[in-house]
Amino acid sequence: MSDPLPPRGRRSWLIGNVWYRTATRPAVHFSLLFLTLGGFVAGVAFWGGFNTAMEAANTESFCISCHEMRDNVYRELQGTIHWTNRSGVRATCPDCHTPHPWTLKIARKMQASREVWAKLFGTIDTRQKFLERRTLMAQREWARMTANNSAECRNCHSAQSMDFTKQQPRAAAVHQARLLTGERTCIDCHKGIAHLLPKTEEIEGFDDGDGSPSMPELTGP
Amino acid sequence: MQAATGKWREAVVFLFLSVMVWPVIAGGFVAAYGLAWWVYFIFAGPPGPF
Numbered sequence: 001m002s003d004p005l006p007p008r009g010r011r012s013w014l015i016g017n018v019w020y021r022t023a024t025r026p027a028v029h030f031s032l033l034f035l036t037l038g039g040f041v042a043g044v045a046f047w048g049g050f051n052t053a054m055e056a057a058n059t060e061s062f063c064i065s066c067h068e069m070r071d072n073v074y075r076e077l078q079g080t081i082h083w084t085n086r087s088g089v090r091a092t093c094p095d096c097h098t099p100h101p102w103t104l105k106i107a108r109k110m111q112a113s114r115e116v117w118a119k120l121f122g123t124i125d126t127r128q129k130f131l132e133r134r135t136l137m138a139q140r141e142w143a144r145m146t147a148n149n150s151a152e153c154r155n156c157h158s159a160q161s162m163d164f165t166k167q168q169p170r171a172a173a174v175h176q177a178r179l180l181t182g183e184r185t186c187i188d189c190h191k192g193i194a195h196l197l198p199k200t201e202e203i204e205g206f207d208d209g210d211g212s213p214s215m216p217e218l219t220g221p
Numbered sequence: 222m223q224a225a226t227g228k229w230r231e232a233v234v235f236l237f238l239s240v241m242v243w244p245v246i247a248g249g250f251v252a253a254y255g256l257a258w259w260v261y262f263i264f265a266g267p268p269g270p271f
Contacts, residue, residue: 110255
């Protein structure tokens, strides 16, 4: 039996609520064995469901379920080395655009909640709007990749595993002089390799006048 | 108040707590955790390692 209710005048709506009283008192009909098992099963189901939902939101099919991604960046990816290549390994959207460690992934997904806002209000719902906003969005993503030292690139590409004898002489020279020394990170030079570049003339100091990202000089220290 | 101690009511409360309340609290905790990192990155960026 549950405790008797306090006198009517001193009873709050919550204390007097039968559901609240049931929830806050020891179970009288169910054993600890059953209750712990039930909590355990519910916990396993929650954990599994949470991870399933998170992985589902981390797939390319999820990304391109919005036409903004499917008709712009996804289409541009097709035709780049990250779409088809001799080895048959390809990069999907989340490989490059979401951090792989759990905490950083959660943080990025929280940030992505503002992209839902943009979706609702049609911020880039036409090709024209997308192109006008691309400079801003590209710079934002470049800044992210610069700040994390191109962490997503390095999930697949390792400087230690590069065979410089198999690279073009110029690439080998720049990689050894700037990548191995940590002076530059992947994204500094490799912008526009998976999607078209924005209007780079709008970005001060972007290039040397040839439209491609400025390359580090090989003279000097 | 006899119904308050009923087995049925206790089962409903148990199911409600285990299937609704705790999962929502857990999901909210993860969301708050992600939001905290986001806010932290705003100050400690630029623009943060995410």
